Amino acid sequence: MYKSLxxxxxxxxxxxxxxxxxxxxxxxxxxxxxxxxGNLLRLLNRMNLPGQPRHIRKRRLSSARRKP
Incomplete structure (x- = not known):
């Protein structure tokens, strides 16, 4: 990951x-x-963190994980 930086x-x-x-x-x-x-390196590489909101739907952020 450091090389991509x-x-x-x-x-x-x-x-x-x-x-x-x-x-x-x-x-x-x-x-x-x-x-x-690991999270710092992901952020520096502009990667998503686990559970990070990824979408905006109806003016609300929604997570990639779905609730049961």
Whole structure:
């Protein structure tokens, strides 16, 4: 994800306040990316977050999830 932001590995690690090794471990799936960090990267990449409102219907936001 950091490449799509135009960042190098070292710059992204510094931005997230982690080591390059930690970032490498996340990217290689050796370690899980913390929830908040994953959400931050999604937001920076202009991706939707889980449960984020996606549509406007009848002047109201509606979520992608449907209520039972």
């Amino acid at each position: 135009g960042m190098e590995l070292a710059a992204c690690a510094k931005y997230l306040h982690v080591t390059e090794r930690t970032l490498h471990n996340w990217l290689s799936s050796k370690r899980y990316i913390p929830f908040a960090t």
